[in-house]
Amino acid sequence: xxxxxxxxxxxxxxxxxxxxxxxxxxxxxxxxxxxxxxxxxxxxxxxxxxxxxxxxxxxxxxxxxxxxxxxxxxxxxxxxxxxxxxxxxxxxxxxxx
Amino acid sequence: xxxxxxxxxxxxxxxxxxxxxxxxxxxxxxxxxxxxxxxxxxxxxxxxxxxxxxxxxxxxxxxxxxxxxxxxxxxxxxxxxxxxxxxxxxxxxxxxxxxxxxxxxxxxxxxxxxxxxxxxxxxxxxxxxxxxxxxxxxxxxxxxxxxxxxxxxxxxxxxxxxxxxxxxxxxxxxxxxxxxxxxxxxxxxxxxxxxxxxxxxxxxxxxxxxxxxxxxxxxxxxxxxxxxxxxxxxxxxxxxxxxxxxxxxxxxxxxxxxxxxxxxxxxxxxxxxxxxxxxxxxxxxxxxxxxxxxxxxxxxxxxxxxxxxxxxxxxxxxxxxxxxxxxxxxxxxxxxxxxxxxxxxxxxxxxxxxxxxxxxxxxxxxxxxxxxxxxxxxxxxxxxxxxxxxxxxxxxxxxxxxxxxxxxxxxxxxxxxxxxxxxxxxxxxxxxxxxxxxxxxxxxxxxxxxxxxxxxxxxxxxxxxxxxxxxxxxxxxxxxxxxxxxxxxxxxxxxxxxxxxxxxxxxxxxxxxxxxxxxxxxxxxxxxxxxxxxxxxxxxxxxxxxxxxxxxxxxxxxxxxxxxxxxxxxxxxxxxxxxxxxxxxxxxxxxxxxxxxxxxxx
Numbered sequence: 001x002x003x004x005x006x007x008x009x010x011x012x013x014x015x016x017x018x019x020x021x022x023x024x025x026x027x028x029x030x031x032x033x034x035x036x037x038x039x040x041x042x043x044x045x046x047x048x049x050x051x052x053x054x055x056x057x058x059x060x061x062x063x064x065x066x067x068x069x070x071x072x073x074x075x076x077x078x079x080x081x082x083x084x085x086x087x088x089x090x091x092x093x094x095x096x097x
Numbered sequence: 098x099x100x101x102x103x104x105x106x107x108x109x110x111x112x113x114x115x116x117x118x119x120x121x122x123x124x125x126x127x128x129x130x131x132x133x134x135x136x137x138x139x140x141x142x143x144x145x146x147x148x149x150x151x152x153x154x155x156x157x158x159x160x161x162x163x164x165x166x167x168x169x170x171x172x173x174x175x176x177x178x179x180x181x182x183x184x185x186x187x188x189x190x191x192x193x194x195x196x197x198x199x200x201x202x203x204x205x206x207x208x209x210x211x212x213x214x215x216x217x218x219x220x221x222x223x224x225x226x227x228x229x230x231x232x233x234x235x236x237x238x239x240x241x242x243x244x245x246x247x248x249x250x251x252x253x254x255x256x257x258x259x260x261x262x263x264x265x266x267x268x269x270x271x272x273x274x275x276x277x278x279x280x281x282x283x284x285x286x287x288x289x290x291x292x293x294x295x296x297x298x299x300x301x302x303x304x305x306x307x308x309x310x311x312x313x314x315x316x317x318x319x320x321x322x323x324x325x326x327x328x329x330x331x332x333x334x335x336x337x338x339x340x341x342x343x344x345x346x347x348x349x350x351x352x353x354x355x356x357x358x359x360x361x362x363x364x365x366x367x368x369x370x371x372x373x374x375x376x377x378x379x380x381x382x383x384x385x386x387x388x389x390x391x392x393x394x395x396x397x398x399x400x401x402x403x404x405x406x407x408x409x410x411x412x413x414x415x416x417x418x419x420x421x422x423x424x425x426x427x428x429x430x431x432x433x434x435x436x437x438x439x440x441x442x443x444x445x446x447x448x449x450x451x452x453x454x455x456x457x458x459x460x461x462x463x464x465x466x467x468x469x470x471x472x473x474x475x476x477x478x479x480x481x482x483x484x485x486x487x488x489x490x491x492x493x494x495x496x497x498x499x500x501x502x503x504x505x506x507x508x509x510x511x512x513x514x515x516x517x518x519x520x521x522x523x524x525x526x527x528x529x530x531x532x533x534x535x536x537x538x539x540x541x542x543x544x545x546x547x548x549x550x551x552x553x554x555x556x557x558x559x560x561x562x563x564x565x566x567x568x569x570x571x572x573x574x575x576x577x578x579x580x581x582x583x584x585x586x587x588x589x590x591x592x593x594x595x596x597x598x599x600x601x602x603x604x605x606x607x608x609x610x611x612x613x614x615x616x617x618x619x620x621x622x623x624x625x626x627x628x629x630x631x632x633x634x635x636x637x638x639x640x641x642x643x644x645x646x647x648x649x650x651x652x653x654x655x656x657x658x659x660x661x662x663x664x665x666x667x668x669x670x671x672x673x674x675x676x677x678x679x680x681x682x683x684x685x686x687x688x689x690x691x692x693x694x695x696x697x698x699x
Contacts, residue, residue: 004204007211014218022207028178030194030203068213079217081210 018076023047025083042078050082100126244543246531246578249563252303254279254571256292262567264318265556269326272558273300274307275565277573280315280334282362282553287315295319295331297343300575311347312339317362323424324374330391332363338379340391357396359383365420370427378422380432384414386442403432403440407450415440421467423474429454431477433464439479441490457488459496466510466555472517472590476597480510485522485532489601494608497600500532501539509554515561515583517593523552523566531582535592543582547574 012020012033019034027047032039054066069080102125182189197203252275254260260279268274276297281287295316296306310316314335322328329341336359340351359381369376369388376398378388384404387397403414419433428445437460446452462482469477475490476497483503486496505526513519518535519542527548530541547566554567561583567573 001198001204004198004207007207011211011214011218014215015222017218024197026179028193030197068217070217077221079214081213083206 046078046080050080054082244531244579244581246529246543246545246576246582248547248574249577250300250303250575252277252298252306252573252575255306256294256571258288258291259570260287260291260315261553261569262571262573263554264316264320265554265565265567265573266320266329267556267558267565269321269323272560272563274298275300275556275573275575276310276319276321276329277567278316278319278331279571280317280362282317291315297329298573308343309347310341310349312349313337313352317364318366320366320368320377322368322374324368328391330366330368330377332366332379332381334362336360336363336381336383338363338366338377338387338389338394340394351391351394353389353394354396359385359387361416364418365432367420367422369422370424378420378430380417380420382416382418382435384411384416386417386420386432401442401449401452403434403453405438405440405453405456407453418463419465419467421469421477423469426474431467431469433467433479433481435463437461437464437481439464439467439477439488455493457493457496459486459488460484462506465508468510468512470512470517471514473594473597478510478512478520480507480522483507485510485520487597487600489597489604492601492604492608494611495604497597497604498534498538505551508552509566511555511557511564513557513561513583514559516585517590518596519561519582521555521557521564523555525551527552527568529555529564529566529576531578533582534596535586535589543578545576547576548572 008020008022008031011017019032019038021029021034021039021042022031023029023043023046027043029039029043034042049071050066050069053069057064057066066082069082071078071080178184178190178193182193184190254262260281262277263280263282264278266276266278268276274297276295278295281291293312293315295310295312297308297310299307310319310329310331312331312333314333314337316331316339317334318332320330322330327343329343331339331341333339335355337355338353338358339349341347342350359379361381361383363379363381365381366377366379368374369378373390373392375391376388377391378386380386380403384402386401386403388399389397402411403417404410405415406413415434415436415438417432418435421431421433423429428443430442430444432440432442434440437458439457441454441457442452443454444452446454457479460479460481464479464481466480467477469475477488477490479486479488479496483506485500485507487498488496500522503524505524505528507522507524510520510522513521516533519531519533522530522532522541524530526546527550528544528546529552531543531545533542536542548568548570550569550572552566552568555564556566557564561578562580563575563577565573565575
């Protein structure tokens with residue numbers, strides 16, 4: 001529990017990070033550092049976009065999966081780390097949510 | 098065999114209502130089967146029947162219409178909460194969140210994702226990928242680029258009877274819309290069924306105009322208000338001025354009364370610079386320029402008659418075909434006339450005589466286009482007869498630069514808003530010429546054949562990249578020119594201004610020389626009485642004889658070349674020649690010859 005807090009805090013304190021948000025599979029924001037309306041907006045929109053991106057990657061190659069999604073815009077960059085995918089890697093993997 | 102049933106009814110009972118009653122069934126007729134008839138038939142064996150063991154299918158044709166798609170967004174509000182949690186209740190949501198956070202999977206997932214996320218953030222922070230490197234070297238060398246222009250889109254007049262696209266106006270803000278005025282300028286040759294409509298086209302949709310403007314008479318000219326992009330002013334063929342508001346629809350919002358309008362088609366209508374943004378002025382071939390306020394269109398606020406003798410007499414007035422107004426010089430404006438004279442006027446002058454400041458003559462035919470250079474407003478471009486000419490306000494006798502005489506009449510011209518040395522012209526053979534006099538003075542830099550019929554109007558978009566030209570059959574073609582023609586070149590401003598100055602100086606010197614010659618001639622005629630006039634006279638006579646001889650030589654060679662038909666013309670010219678054998682004119686004639694040679698050398 002404490003590690004979670006620490007991780008989130010560490011991410012938030014990086015240079016250039018405006019806000020952090022944790023969203024569950026149903027699109028409900030669990031943790032957020034932004035205000036409510038923004039959070040809800042981002043949660044809903046990004047959830048759908050991530051699903052779409054994930055299915056796209058899967059469609060192109062069924063063995064493949066989405067690991068990270070970055071959206072660069074004129075003003076900011078939105079970075080989405082979707083649920084942990086099942087890929088053989090030499091980092092520690094955990095079971096998917 | 099007819100089956101009939103006869104019944105009897107009293108006459109008194111006719112028309113009586115029917116009282117139906119039940120009664121037993123009665124056999125009316127009974128035809129028993131006749132076995133003898135059977136013998137005429139033969140039982141068929143075997144019997145052929147077609148059977149198909151497959152699905153019944155039918156064929157249909159369907160042609161789908163091009164359907165219109167629209168993208169819409171949905172606003173996402175709170176959702177996804179499980180049924181037992183009420184999203185409005187803060188307590189419940191907090192409780193739910195806490196529950197999720199206690200889950201072990203959650204913790205693992207966060208650690209994992211946190212790691213990934215940090216990696217990317219660190220990447221971002223390590224290098225700024227949007228940094229500007231090599232800032233000093235941002236000069237692009239475009240001198241070797243091949244100039245080109247391509248057609249992007251073509252907008253055709255949807256009506257059966259084609260009308261000329263006489264004027265184009267770009268939308269002031271978005272530049273995604275184009276207003277086109279359609280009318281038939283051939284004298285009295287407009288078809289009775291010709292539609293009066295003019296259109297506003299959206300560049301994305303060339304199949305259907307975005308808005309149809311319905312005046313009471315075809316529009317010759319149409320302009321967007323640069324301050325308010327919903328308002329347009331149009332000049333009609335019958336001399337009225339009409340005003341539209343695109344928010345209100347296709348019908349005319351304001352119309353000037355016919356008694357106070359122009360008596361001839363309105364060829365030019367422009368918006369003026371004013372605080373209210375509602376003032377405009379118009380010019381027509383009846384020789385009048387009228388100022389209007391669109392809030393009160395029943396009569397013009399001011400009228401000026403284009404009388405060069407400055408007396409304000411309508412009979413002497415020159416018909417105006419083009420108008421020019423530069424917002425940076427709000428009190429001055431220029432009028433191009435049918436007689437080939439450009440009149441420069443000052444609106445703020447007190448008397449009529451002072452209103453007309455000066456005239457510039459030099460064209461042989463109507464001046465169809467008149468525009469100041471956006472970078473150097475002292476120089477302006479006029480287009481008429483078979484040439485395009487550039488003038489300077491300081492040199493009033495003649496233009497400072499001119500193109501050669503083309504084979505086809507030049508109908509419209511415009512400067513490029515991005516480059517001071519580039520201008521566009523359209524001709525009656527359907528070509529668009531792009532001139533760049535920093536690059537080449539004798540020929541257009543690029544000449545494109547846009548269509549087979551004559552082109553009548555041209556308008557360049559503010560970014561200098563797109564230009565629209567309208568043709569006789571109402572086809573408006575949208576062209577995009579290559580970037581080399583719409584981006585400002587290095588030193589181009591300096592080069593263009595030095596060219597203008599040099600030419601202006603040359604003209605001034607020539608003018609001064611002319612004046613000297615004329616003064617000298619006047620002086621000579623006075624002195625002749627006193628001094629030995631013999632010598633001077635002999636010289637003059639020799640000169641006369643020489644010139645005459647040359648002239649007749651040229652005439653004779655032409656005549657021999659072209660044959661009998663020109664003999665009459667030749668004899669006409671002889672007569673004229675007889676009139677013009679004045680000493681002064683003779684010397685001027687020589688001067689002009691020299692002048693003509695000079696630009697040819699350049």
